[in-house]
Amino acid sequence: MRDVAVVAFTQAKSVRAERDLNETEILIPVIHDIKRGAGLETKDIDFVCSGSSDYLAGQSFAFVSGLDAIGAWPPVSESHVEMDGAWALYEAWVKIQTGHADTALVYGFGKPSMGDLSRTLALQLDPYCVVPLWPDAVSVAALQARLCLEGGVLSEREMAEVAVRDRGKGKSNPYAQVTGDFDVDALLAEPTFVSPLRRHDCSPISDGASAMIIAAGDRARDLAERPAWIRGLEHIVEPQDLGIRDLTTSRSTQIAADRAAVGKDKIDVAEVCGPFTHQSILVERALGLGESVDVNPSGGALSAHPLMAAGLTRIGEASKRIWDGSADRAVAHATSGPCLQQNLVCVLEGA
Amino acid sequence: MAERCGIVGIGQTKHDSKRLDVSMVGLVREAALRALEDAELTWKDIDAVVIGKAPDLFEGVMMPELYLADALGGAYKPMLRVHTAGSVGGSTGIVAASLVEAGVHDRVLAVAFEKQSESNAMWALSIAMPFSVATVAGAGGFFAPLIRGYMRRSGAPEDTGIRVAVKDRLNALKNPYAHLHMEDISFDLVAASPMLWDPVRYLETCPSSDGACAMVFASEKLAEQTQTPPAWVHATAMRSEPTMFSGRDQVMPQASLDNAKALYKQAGITNPRKEIDCAEMYVPFSWFEPMWCEGMLFAEPNEGWKMTYEGATALDGDLPVNMSGGVLSSNPIGASGLLRFAEAALQVRGQAGEHQVDGARKALGHAYGGGSQYFSTWIVSSDKP
Amino acid sequence: MSESEERKPVEVLRTPVVLDYTYSAGQSSSRHLRAFGKGKLLGQRCPVDGRVYFPSRGSCPQHGVPIEGEPVELPDRGTIVTYSVNRVPSENIDLELPYAAIQVLLDGADTILFHVLGESSIDDVHMGMRVEAVWKPEEEWDDSVANIRYFRPTGEPDTPFDQYKEHI
Numbered sequence: 074m075r076d077v078a079v080v081a082f083t084q085a086k087s088v089r090a091e092r093d094l095n096e097t098e099i100l101i102p103v104i105h106d107i108k109r110g111a112g113l114e115t116k117d118i119d120f121v122c123s124g125s126s127d128y129l130a131g132q133s134f135a136f137v138s139g140l141d142a143i144g145a146w147p148p149v150s151e152s153h154v155e156m157d158g159a160w161a162l163y164e165a166w167v168k169i170q171t172g173h174a175d176t177a178l179v180y181g182f183g184k185p186s187m188g189d190l191s192r193t194l195a196l197q198l199d200p201y202c203v204v205p206l207w208p209d210a211v212s213v214a215a216l217q218a219r220l221c222l223e224g225g226v227l228s229e230r231e232m233a234e235v236a237v238r239d240r241g242k243g244k245s246n247p248y249a250q251v252t253g254d255f256d257v258d259a260l261l262a263e264p265t266f267v268s269p270l271r272r273h274d275c276s277p278i279s280d281g282a283s284a285m286i287i288a289a290g291d292r293a294r295d296l297a298e299r300p301a302w303i304r305g306l307e308h309i310v311e312p313q314d315l316g317i318r319d320l321t322t323s324r325s326t327q328i329a330a331d332r333a334a335v336g337k338d339k340i341d342v343a344e345v346c347g348p349f350t351h352q353s354i355l356v357e358r359a360l361g362l363g364e365s366v367d368v369n370p371s372g373g374a375l376s377a378h379p380l381m382a383a384g385l386t387r388i389g390e391a392s393k394r395i396w397d398g399s400a401d402r403a404v405a406h407a408t409s410g411p412c413l414q415q416n417l418v419c420v421l422e423g424a
Numbered sequence: 425m426a427e428r429c430g431i432v433g434i435g436q437t438k439h440d441s442k443r444l445d446v447s448m449v450g451l452v453r454e455a456a457l458r459a460l461e462d463a464e465l466t467w468k469d470i471d472a473v474v475i476g477k478a479p480d481l482f483e484g485v486m487m488p489e490l491y492l493a494d495a496l497g498g499a500y501k502p503m504l505r506v507h508t509a510g511s512v513g514g515s516t517g518i519v520a521a522s523l524v525e526a527g528v529h530d531r532v533l534a535v536a537f538e539k540q541s542e543s544n545a546m547w548a549l550s551i552a553m554p555f556s557v558a559t560v561a562g563a564g565g566f567f568a569p570l571i572r573g574y575m576r577r578s579g580a581p582e583d584t585g586i587r588v589a590v591k592d593r594l595n596a597l598k599n600p601y602a603h604l605h606m607e608d609i610s611f612d613l614v615a616a617s618p619m620l621w622d623p624v625r626y627l628e629t630c631p632s633s634d635g636a637c638a639m640v641f642a643s644e645k646l647a648e649q650t651q652t653p654p655a656w657v658h659a660t661a662m663r664s665e666p667t668m669f670s671g672r673d674q675v676m677p678q679a680s681l682d683n684a685k686a687l688y689k690q691a692g693i694t695n696p697r698k699e700i701d702c703a704e705m706y707v708p709f710s711w712f713e714p715m716w717c718e719g720m721l722f723a724e725p726n727e728g729w730k731m732t733y734e735g736a737t738a739l740d741g742d743l744p745v746n747m748s749g750g751v752l753s754s755n756p757i758g759a760s761g762l763l764r765f766a767e768a769a770l771q772v773r774g775q776a777g778e779h780q781v782d783g784a785r786k787a788l789g790h791a792y793g794g795g796s797q798y799f800s801t802w803i804v805s806s807d808k809p
Numbered sequence: 810m811s812e813s814e815e816r817k818p819v820e821v822l823r824t825p826v827v828l829d830y831t832y833s834a835g836q837s838s839s840r841h842l843r844a845f846g847k848g849k850l851l852g853q854r855c856p857v858d859g860r861v862y863f864p865s866r867g868s869c870p871q872h873g874v875p876i877e878g879e880p881v882e883l884p885d886r887g888t889i890v891t892y893s894v895n896r897v898p899s900e901n902i903d904l905e906l907p908y909a910a911i912q913v914l915l916d917g918a919d920t921i922l923f924h925v926l927g928e929s930s931i932d933d934v935h936m937g938m939r940v941e942a943v944w945k946p947e948e949e950w951d952d953s954v955a956n957i958r959y960f961r962p963t964g965e966p967d968t969p970f971d972q973y974k975e976h977i
Contacts, residue, residue, distance in 0.1 A: 074527070095835030101868045101875060108873070115873060121664075127507075128486040131830035133479035133548050134509055137794050140666045141866055144873015148679035150686075151664040151798075152515055155480065155487055155507040164504065164519060170526030171426040173690075187830045196486035196826065200542075201447060204485075205824050310503040312494035328500060410490040415503070444820040484826050544900075554832050555842050555953045559910040559923050561899035568893030569912055573977035576891075576936060576970070622894035622907075622931075666870030670860040670919035671975050 077169050078293040078300030079421065081286040082389030083107040087250040087279035087377035090186035096130055097138040100182045100282045104143050107178070107284045111296055115144055118286075119174035121151040122165040124158035124181040125381045128193055143178065150174070157181055158283065158385030159308075159407030159417045165287060166306055175289045176296075182282035183381035190278050190380070197411060199313070210411065211275060215267045217320045217412045218351040222269055226321045229269065232350035233260040236273040236375055239353075243372020250377040251277045273375075274350040281379025283386045301395035301403075305333025305420035308407075313414055320412050323352075326359035329418040330404075335360055341400035342367045344387035346374045346408050355413060356406055370394065384408065388419050395423045426525040428809060430647025430654030431769045433463025433640030439603035439754035442541040443634035448483065449495040452537050455636035455759075456496055459533065462775075463640040463650065467497030470640070471529035476506040476516025476536040477758030478793075481548035483539050496535055508662070510706065510793025512536065513637065513761025514800030517789070518660040520641050521802070525657070530643045536762035537636035545632060545757070561621070564629055564709065568621035570796060571711040573675045575623065578714070580729035582623075585710035586614045587732055589628045589752060592707070595739055596749025598778035603633045603754040628710040628752075635756030637763045644808075655769035655804040658786075659690035662800045674796060680719035683799040688721070691803040696788075697722045700803070702744040702781045703788040704767040706760065708751045713737060717745070720790060720801075739779065747771065747779040761791030765802055772806040837867030839952075840880070846952040848944065851880040852918050860919035885942035885957070887915035887922075888968040890976045894931050909934040913960055914976050921976055927959030937967035 083106045085099050108114065121143060125136045136153050145151065150173075154160045158181020165177035185193075194210035221227050234257055243252035255273065266272045286296070293300040309325035309332075311318050318324070330336070343366050347353025353375070357368060369375075371390035374383050384407020394400035401424065407417040435458025437443070443451055460466060473496050475489040485491060489505040492498075508515040513536040520534035560566050575582070593609040596602035606613075609627075617627035647654040663683035666672070684696075693699045705716045714728035722743060723731050731737050737745035746752070748767040751760050768789035770776045776784075786805045792798060834842055837853075841864045844851040852863035857872040863883055865876050892911040895902075909926040911934070926934055927943060940960035950956045 092833055093836050093839075095833050095838070098835045098837065098867050105868075105873065105875065126486065127479050127481060131828065131832075132553070133481050134794065136507070137509065137667060137797075138866075140664055140797070141868060141870035142873070144869065144871060145664055145666050146669070146871040146873075148663040148665040148677075148682045150662050151508075152506065152519065152662060153508050155489075155505045160504060164506075167519070167522050167526045167528060170528060171522050173426065173522075184833075187832065188828055193486065193828055196480075196484065197490050199491055200483070200485045200488075200824065201822055204826075205822070308502050309500055310490070310493045310498050312499045313491050314494065325500065410487070414490055414493075445818075484824070555834055555838070555951075555955075557924060557953075557955050557957075558899075558901045559904075559925050561895050561897050561902055561910075564897065565893060565895055565899070565910060568895075569891035569910070570977070572893060572936070573891045577974070577977070618896065619894065620897045621910075622896070624893070668920060669869065669871040670855070670858075670862065672871075673975070673977075675977055 075170055075289045076302055077166055077287055077289050078302045079285055079392040080288050080293050080297035080300050081107050081111040082392055084248050084283035084386055084389065085281045086248045087281040087379050089250065089278060091184060091280040096182060096184045097142050099184065099280060100139060100142040103282045103284050104180060107286060111286050115149060116147060118176050118178045119150065120165055120168045120177040121149045122161040122177065122179050124154045124156050124161040125183055126155060128196060129183045129185050129380065131188055157407050157409055158382050159388060162285060162385060162388060163306060163308060166303060169289050175292045177287050180282065180284035181382035181385040183379055184280045185278050185380050186280050211267045213411050214349045215270045218269050221321050221351050224321050227351060227354050229261060230257060231354060232274055233257045235350040235353050236260060239369045239373040239375040242370055243376030246372045246376060248377060249372045250279050252372055252376050276348045276374045276378035279377050279379040281382050283382040283389055285385060285389055299396055299423055301392035301421040303419060304422045307332040308417035310415040315412060323355045323359040323413045323416060326356050326416040326418065329416055330360050333418045333420045335404050335418060335420055338402055340366050340402055340404050342370060342391055342394045342403040344371060344391040344405040345369055346384050346387045346406050348374055348378060352413050360404060384417060391421050395421050427527045428644040429521045429524040429657045430642050431639055431804065432642045432647050432650045432654045433459040433465065434766050434769055435459030435462055436601050436637045436763060436766060437635045438601055439633045439635035439756055441631065441633060448539050449492060451539055451634060452492055452535050452636045453495055455638040456533060456535050459638035459640050465640060470497055470531050470533045472502040472523060472532050473498040474504045474506060474516055474520040474532060474534045476512045476762065477538055478510065478512055479548055482543055482545050484543045508793060509798045510757060511761050511791040511798040511800040513759050513763060514765055514791030515662060517639060517762050517765040518662060518800055518802065521657045521660060524641045524643050530646055532641045533638060535636060535638045536759040538756035538758040539634045540632050541634050564621040564624055566795065567709055568624045570674050571709060572623055574711060574715050577675060578726035578729055580714060584714055584729045584732055585628045586611055588710035588713040589614045591738055592746050592750045592752040595747055595779055596753035599748045602749040603631050624709050630708040630751045630755040633754050633756045635754060635759050637759045637766050639766055652773055653806060655772045656808050658803040658805050658809045659687050660802045661687035664798050667795045667797055676719060677796050679797060680799050683801055684721045687801050687803060697743055699786060700788050701784040701786050702747055702771050704746055704748060704764040705790040706751055706764055706792050707746060708755060710752060713745060716790065744781050747776060747781060761800060764791050765789035769804050772804050835867060837865050841865060842952040845954060845956050846950055850883040850885055852883050853880055854878060861917060862920050863915055863918040863922060883915045883917050886963060887913045887940060888973050889936060889938040889940055890914045890921055890973050891936055892934055907931055911960065913940060914973050925959045928961035937970060939963045939965040939968065
């Protein structure tokens with residue numbers, strides 16, 4: 074395998090509802106900044122891959138406008154996944170592994186505020202037997218939380234502690250959306266939102282975008298002082314049917330973590346994409362994180378959750394800790410689908 | 425640096441306007457099982473699954489790969505979902521091949537599909553946006569002005585498109601999977617069919633189909649073990665450009681020309697017209713055959729129509745194009761690109777049945793999409809690269 | 810229910826999907842739509858090659874740079890670059906069939922505008938035809954491209970092919 078590293082990352086500030094800018098306009102400065110920051114022009118980038126969703130935009134081929142934002146001229150070698158940008162990173166990493174590219178630009182973007190996200194996500198479920206019932210995304214997650222609580226897998230207090238931890242750390246992240254100092258007991262005194270979930274258990278709905286540049290070998294060393302080398306990149310999907318998988322663990326995260334050899338050495342920093350507090354706990358356990366790991370220094374998905382970019386952003390945030398030397402080894406995680414159906418794990422190292 | 429990659433299994437559904445006999449799951453499994461059977465493999469032999477399809481609004485399911493993962497044997501394996509507009513089927517094949525070429529996996533299943541009958545594709549393509557005037561009705565409405573541009577530039581005889589439509593429908597009669605089997609197809613029938621988007625006639629237009637296509641890719645060592653020799657991937661290329669900018673050549677986009685050059689360079693091809701035995705290209709409206717003959721550098725600019733006119737692109741011509749009947753005979757949009765790629769592989773494996781081109785050893789698979797702005801292509805051969 | 814009916818598979822299931830979206834035109838389009846509301850056509854120049862984008866989408870797709878700076882006011886007349894005559898009904902289009910869908914290059918602009926042709930027989934429409942905008946009555950104006958009802962022939966001599974061929 075070729076050595077490939079994350080060498081640049083930029084993101085838009087996550088906001089609940091961007092009224093002025095359209096999806097492309099959120100993306101334009103992000104792409105412009107990352108290219109300028111890295112000193113690269115379109116012609117210097119061998120491959121481009123993006124992640125977004127037509128249903129978030131309510132329009133077919135919504136991702137095509139991304140080509141305007143990147144200034145795809147001369148024509149670019151380019152692909153798109155209808156997935157979080159983290160999987161676009163995976164496709165770009167594979168392309169570099171084939172030897173047909175040395176550098177790649179990856180981005181993810183979404184503007185979920187355009188529609189009713191929780192209802193829209195219902196359309197991910199079985200179209201014949203489940204969608205006609207329209208179970209919204211928060212209710213589906215609440216079913217999973219209930220299973221975890223009733224099964225004694227975790228407690229409401231532990232869930233609240235995740236919210237307090239992430240939103241507290243998020244205070245130092247200028248791109249985060251919901252941050253601050255909260256008290257566990259005060260949070261637990263709040264009424265439930267979609268029982269057993271309380272408001273603090275749910276990630277915010279965020280409009281946003283992020284972009285990353287990865288490069289192979291010496292090209293990476295040219296572009297970054299201390300590249301964040303991708304030492305493991307694995308993703309696994311589970312069957313969707315909520316009745317046939319164990320919702321109180323994240324088996325796919327576990328398999329991906331094993332394949333990425335997360336446990337091979339000490340992890341300093343973890344960036345976990347948990348759209349709900351109980352999901353964050355399940356993922357952290359599946360990753361096998363020890364006590365000493367700094368989890369979600371960026372504030373994680375509970376501080377900002379720009380769907381289709383959130384997973385890529387976790388990898389970008391973990392890369393930042395490698396670049397600044399505060400971590401030698403980091404793990405980042407991305408998720409997609411109802412109840413952590415699909416998960417990606419990325420191990421980054423400074424050497 | 426890339427590992428060699430062989431295509432060891434190919435499967436497709438019977439394409440039809442409404443496959444009411446199967447669900448979405450049934451449709452994709454029909455293609456996938458045929459590909460596995462062809463490869464003499466089972467689900468457990470597959471390391472990863474790549475799914476491609478065009479806009480989710482076509483079926484009304486958001487990221488349907490999540491729902492289909494289990495049915496495609498993807499449970500507890502890696503799965504990717506590709507979407508690059510109309511070229512998506514081609515891109516799906518390229519991503520699957522690259523997983524093997526990268527040395528990441530030994531066997532990968534690629535599946536592309538569309539079940540347009542489950543929603544309304546023309547509606548999904550033409551959602552009225554606020555503050556704007558909708559003037560373009562579906563894909564035909566978008567491409568018709570470009571075709572007019574080509575006719576003007578090339579001075580091609582006006583019946584060029586009719587000839588393509590007849591040829592492709594005749595080829596489709598030899599393909600049991602094709603959606604349209606028009607026994608009575610003739611020049612007069614196409615010429616007399618109504619103008620839908622002038623200059624595009626009804627019978628110069630692709631149908632709307634339900635259908636799926638699947639392929640199994642294997643690393644060199646495993647590909648060598650199959651009974652039917654594999655089709656070897658010699659080169660792949662993808663190019664995209666913006667929808668609209670000042671001075672953009674909409675008729676013959678730079679992305680198409682750049683794509684062709686990159687592809688041939690990788691494949692070591694210097695004279696494509698001579699070295700390629702047959703080509704399966706994405707021709708949703710008849711006039712795109714001469715246009716892409718130029719776009720793939722088989723003909724000089726504005727001379728692609730001569731290939732059609734002189735019979736070069738017929739099944740017995742010197743460069744047969746769309747042996748399967750092409751998109752004009754079956755168009756499950758998301759699968760259409762992979763079907764083109766699959767036909768190229770069928771030809772070099774000698775599996776194309778009645779539409780087999782004698783002695784085909786090197787073939788082109790081609791797909792395009794968006795506003796003629798996404799291109800994906802590959803060269804496959806019976807010989808190892 | 811007879812036995813054969815019991816065994817008959819369910820083939821069709823109707824699931825109406827209704828989702829509401831709040832659409833933002835975006836800053837760049839808003840500027841241009843607000844101008845439409847005042848009966849003006851505003852383009853913008855690409856800072857790299859100076860070409861006039863109408864409408865501008867906020868960045869130059871070719872050069873990948875933000876398009877800022879003073880807008881360029883354009884006349885409401887131009888040339889039909891290419892067209893098609895549409896005879897297919899579409900749910901999103903509220904026009905009588907057949908109609909000519911045209912791509913218009915406004916005088917002074919370097920990109921094309923999609924619109925429709927009116928006050929002309931569809932047999933007369935051709936590439937190079939000179940056209941001008943026919944606006945709705947001012948009291949019906951909104952911040953919308955639809956303030957222009959359609960374009961109609963001006964009767965001027967055709968624009969030579971060479972002058973607009975790079976826009977097809």
